[in-house]
Amino acid sequence: MTKIIAITNQKGGVGKTTTSINLAAALAKAKNRVLLVDMDPQANATQGIGIDRDNIESSTYNIIVEECDMKDVIIPSYIAKLDVAPGSIDLAGADLELANVKRGREQRLKKALESVKNNYNYIIIDCPPALGLLNTNALTACDSVLIPVQCEYYALEGLTQLLNTVLLTQSVFNPRLTIEGVLLTMLDQRTNLGVEVSQEVRKYFKEKVYKTAIPRNIKLSEAPSEGLAIFDYDNNSEGARAYRDFAKEVCKRNAK
Ligand code: ADP
Ligand code: MG
Numbered sequence: 001m002t003k004i005i006a007i008t009n010q011k012g013g014v015g016k017t018t019t020s021i022n023l024a025a026a027l028a029k030a031k032n033r034v035l036l037v038d039m040d041p042q043a044n045a046t047q048g049i050g051i052d053r054d055n056i057e058s059s060t061y062n063i064i065v066e067e068c069d070m071k072d073v074i075i076p077s078y079i080a081k082l083d084v085a086p087g088s089i090d091l092a093g094a095d096l097e098l099a100n101v102k103r104g105r106e107q108r109l110k111k112a113l114e115s116v117k118n119n120y121n122y123i124i125i126d127c128p129p130a131l132g133l134l135n136t137n138a139l140t141a142c143d144s145v146l147i148p149v150q151c152e153y154y155a156l157e158g159l160t161q162l163l164n165t166v167l168l169t170q171s172v173f174n175p176r177l178t179i180e181g182v183l184l185t186m187l188d189q190r191t192n193l194g195v196e197v198s199q200e201v202r203k204y205f206k207e208k209v210y211k212t213a214i215p216r217n218i219k220l221s222e223a224p225s226e227g228l229a230i231f232d233y234d235n236n237s238e239g240a241r242a243y244r245d246f247a248k249e250v251c252k253r254n255a256k
Pocket of ligand 2: 016
């Protein structure tokens, strides 16, 4: 069985990419075969796992705009069992380039994944910070969405819009779409704000919220510039511990 999880939230800077990279890495290190799909024009997940986005032959852009073969896009990462479908800056134009395509433009990622799906236990899709065509492709291709929520002011703002988008995609393109879970990110336990926001999010999403919250941890922000997952940058950091525990929770929910 393959589980396809889209990491989504139309807000930027909430920890989508950090979560995509480190969840994918943790799952691969726990002996799962994993594909990390980068759907963000900024290609931060691609860079963050050590792949030079300016030196790749093809990317998810070629999947979405040219319907090319997923096999021709996928490349191995430095981590065993972890492959990557890299993103590229060209993705920024995909919405416009497909403006006149009447049918099927929302299903392109889903179709492309069908041919490689069976090679993986988990496929993790890092979504862009917008609710456009790229995000719709991700929501159409996935089994479930995982929503990182930053423990800051206005944490819940925009989530109604996101949930409506999930419902809409569910009714039009992907009837089996579910919510995988909600992950609290960048939590500062020492501040009242952090604690209050996490309580508020738990009150709203209840058991969907993972027990593990990701703390604000400098090592997590340093690791991508070295092109490394947190476990290979500083395996003893708070951030590594948190993402390891979180990945265990993800596996446990999917073992049921
Ligand atoms: P998004 O993909 O939602 O835009 P990112 O994962 O890129 O968010 O995170 C935004 C910024 O915050 C990045 O610079 C990242 O390195 C940093 N960051 C993410 N999670 C943490 C954390 N738990 N602690 C400290 N910095 C973090
Ligand atoms: Mg990102």
